[in-house]
Amino acid sequence: MYKAPRGTSDILPEEQGYWRYIEDKAVALCRLYGYQRLDTPAFEDVRLFARSIGEGTDIVAKEMYTFKDRSGNTLALRPEGTAPVCRVYVEYGLDNLPQPVKLYYLATIFRYERPQAGRYRQHYQFGFEAIGDADPALDAEVIDMAWQFFLSLGLNQLYLQINSIGCKICRPPYLESLKHYYSAHVADICPDCKARIVRSPLRLLDCKKPSCHDVAEAAPKGTDYLCQGCQTHFEAVQRYLRILELPFEINHRLVRGLDYYTRTVFEIQPPGEGAQSALGGGGRYDNLIEELGGKPTSAIGFAAGMERIVLNLKGQEIPVPSLPRPEIFIAYLGAEAKLEAVKLASALRQDGIAVTMAVGDRSLKAQLRQANSLGSNYVAIIGEEEVKRQAVTLRHMISGEQQVVSPLTLRKLLKKVTRG
RNA sequence: GUGAGCGUAGCCCAGAGGUCUAAGGCGCCAGGUUGUGGCCCUGGAGAUCGAGGGUUCAAAUCCCUCCGCUCACCCCA
Numbered sequence: 001m002y003k004a005p006r007g008t009s010d011i012l013p014e015e016q017g018y019w020r021y022i023e024d025k026a027v028a029l030c031r032l033y034g035y036q037r038l039d040t041p042a043f044e045d046v047r048l049f050a051r052s053i054g055e056g057t058d059i060v061a062k063e064m065y066t067f068k069d070r071s072g073n074t075l076a077l078r079p080e081g082t083a084p085v086c087r088v089y090v091e092y093g094l095d096n097l098p099q100p101v102k103l104y105y106l107a108t109i110f111r112y113e114r115p116q117a118g119r120y121r122q123h124y125q126f127g128f129e130a131i132g133d134a135d136p137a138l139d140a141e142v143i144d145m146a147w148q149f150f151l152s153l154g155l156n157q158l159y160l161q162i163n164s165i166g167c168k169i170c171r172p173p174y175l176e177s178l179k180h181y182y183s184a185h186v187a188d189i190c191p192d193c194k195a196r197i198v199r200s201p202l203r204l205l206d207c208k209k210p211s212c213h214d215v216a217e218a219a220p221k222g223t224d225y226l227c228q229g230c231q232t233h234f235e236a237v238q239r240y241l242r243i244l245e246l247p248f249e250i251n252h253r254l255v256r257g258l259d260y261y262t263r264t265v266f267e268i269q270p271p272g273e274g275a276q277s278a279l280g281g282g283g284r285y286d287n288l289i290e291e292l293g294g295k296p297t298s299a300i301g302f303a304a305g306m307e308r309i310v311l312n313l314k315g316q317e318i319p320v321p322s323l324p325r326p327e328i329f330i331a332y333l334g335a336e337a338k339l340e341a342v343k344l345a346s347a348l349r350q351d352g353i354a355v356t357m358a359v360g361d362r363s364l365k366a367q368l369r370q371a372n373s374l375g376s377n378y379v380a381i382i383g384e385e386e387v388k389r390q391a392v393t394l395r396h397m398i399s400g401e402q403q404v405v406s407p408l409t410l411r412k413l414l415k416k417v418t419r420g
Numbered sequence: 421g422u423g424a425g426c427g428u429a430g431c432c433c434a435g436a437g438g439u440c441u442a443a444g445g446c447g448c449c450a451g452g453u454u455g456u457g458g459c460c461c462u463g464g465a466g467a468u469c470g471a472g473g474g475u476u477c478a479a480a481u482c483c484c485u486c487c488g489c490u491c492a493c494c495c496c497a
Contacts, residue, residue: 003488058495062421080497109497114421116491125497192494203495257496278497305497333455366449368457383455397457 007113007121009307013323018310021320023106025152026126030104033145035128038103040084042110046076052083052288054259056199063111077110080258081127082285082301083292089131090294099132100299106306118277118308127282127303131289134298136233139264139284140240146268146280146302147246153309154318157271158279161251162241164234165202166226167262168287174225175201185215205253221252230263237264260285264300270312279312280304326356327418329371333364333383340382344392344407353414372397378417380410 004010011019030037046066053060065077078084085103088094094101109125128145130138143162150158166174178201186194190209197204205216226234241248248266256265265283282302289297313320328348332341338361345357356374358367364381371379381393392410395402405413 006488063495111496113495114493115489116493119496123497127497206495208493280497303497308497331456363450364455365451365453365457370457372457379457381456385455393455395456400457402456 005121007115009120009122015310017320017323018313019306020323021313022126022153022306022309025149026104026106029145029149029152030128032148033102033128033141035102035104035130038085038088038105039107040078040088040105042108043075043077044084044087046074048083048087048292049076049079051291052086052258052260053080057257057259059111059257063113065110065112078107079111080109081105081107081125081303082129082258082260082288085127085129085301086131086289086292086294086299089297090289090292095132095295095297100130100138101132102128102130104128118305118311120307124306125303126306127301129299129301131299132297134233134284134286136236136264137240139233139237139300140244142282142300142302143237143241143248143264143266144244144246146266146282146304149304150268150279153313154316155270155279155309155312156316159269159271160246160248160266161254161269162237162248162264162266163222163251163254164226164230164237164263165222165255165261165265165283166230170225170227170230171222171262174220174222177220177225178202178204181219182215188212188215202255203257206255216253223250223252233263256281256283260288260291262286266302268304270308270315277308278305279308324354325375327354327376328356328378328380328414329367329374329376330355330357330380330382331364331367331371332358332381334387336387337382337384340387340392340407341380344380344382344410347407347411348414351411351415353418378414 027037046064049064050060055061059079064079066074067076068074085105088103089101104127106124106126108122110122112121113119115121126149128142130142143160147158147160165171179197182189182193182197182201182204186197189204189212190207192209193204193207193212196207202222204212205219207213207216223231223234238248238250251267254265254267256267261283263284263286265281267281268279270277270279280303282300284298284300286298287296289295289299330341330345332338341357345355348355356371356376358370364383368379377397379395379397381395383393386392386404389404391404391406393402393404394410394413
């Protein structure tokens with residue numbers, strides 16, 4: 001028997017309420033903040049990702065779904081959402097629009113990873129990017145927007161963490177100092193961290209092993225090494241966040257896994273200890289557009305994992321609106337009545353009313369049972385009696401009241417009742 | 421890539437060598453009402469017990485291999 005590939009999942013009708021809920025909130029949020037939707041292909045030239053995310057990152061080194069197509073081009077299923085947006089910005093000359101350009105996406109992301117709770121090989125991300133300005137007020141607006149998104153979903157007790165990882169001027173000296181510090185403490189750290197000293201020093205700070213905790217706590221702080229520009233920027237961001245009354249905290253150990261980040265990085269965490277728990281994260285990437293062939297352009301963005309949001313909505317028992325149900329179910333008894341039922345269903349749909357018609361010539365009892373489980377408020381019953389009288393029996397499923405009316409009257413009644 | 425746990429009907433699961441022709445609940449179908457749902461009652465369908473091999477007089481149950489799922493590490497949303 002065929003099964004969904006490892007790390008992928010099917011979103012069955014009964015789950016769709018969560019997804020519609022999240023998407024609706026995302027779209028409403030983007031309207032409020034002035035972001036426009038952008039859809040890009042599921043795959044891109046592999047180099048777009050390799051260059052932007054960083055050759056040394058896990059995502060590029062071992063997690064991309066890379067393939068050659070029949071003409072020999074090497075493509076990759078998108079492993080993140082920011083690079084394609086930047087590609088579009090450069091390719092279509094969006095630098096000619098008033099800046100910053102604000103775009104959002106709801107898209108599938110693909111990474112070849114070992115699946116576990118909240119981590120999949122295909123997942124959905126909602127993300128938004130503001131490209132074309134370095135104003136710290138824009139950082140604050142993006143962080144605010146991310147925070148308001150989760151608030152609008154009804155999620156509680158979230159943590160907002162921010163940090164600054166500097167720029168290409170002040171980060172190298174900091175990394176040197178970090179390496180120097182850790183080299184002096186190799187005896188106290190885990191084997192993974194020893195490897196990180198060379199491979200990805202920033203990640204040293206992120207190690208969750210208790211044994212490394214003290215060493216990381218005492219490590220040089222990136223914010224102490226910021227150049228004048230980055231320092232001023234970071235302070236300004238915090239000032240705006242305070243004005244917005246966002247409950248942020250500075251986490252000196254917050255770093256992010258993609259190479260393109262500069263200055264502000266931030267993450268939103270749910271309550272509890274979950275393993276790979278970040279609901280969303282983002283940051284500034286002031287060099288990326290230029291690296292992709294555009295003019296030097298500052299930008300900042302955010303992305304959230306939709307599956308993790310669903311997980312948290314369920315965990316916090318947040319109710320989501322139920323999906324639409326048929327307004328009326330049409331039951332029939334006998335071949336002649338069936339013809340009338342088909343006609344009535346068509347007429348009601350012309351009126352814009354959601355109709356489910358019974359099929360399969362089953363007992364009235366079975367048909368009503370089905371109407372009940374579909375959750376329709378009304379059932380129209382057409383049997384021999386009704387055919388003879390050119391009428392239908394309209395049953396209200398909540399009160400149980402019934403009346404015999406003409407098809408025309410039925411249409412008028414339903415139009416009135418289902419409006420609004 | 422590493423480690424741990426788990427695979428019994430569509431779903432949740434009992435079962436721990438013979439009493440298993442595998443129990444129960446949900447769901448599904450039908451009847452209780454010659455044309456009336458939700459509650460209740462009755463009945464029914466639905467399981468190569470993940471696959472293959474082995475031990476044994478006897479395997480859902482013990483052993484091995486494989487496959488799959490889950491959780492954790494790594495890393496990320």
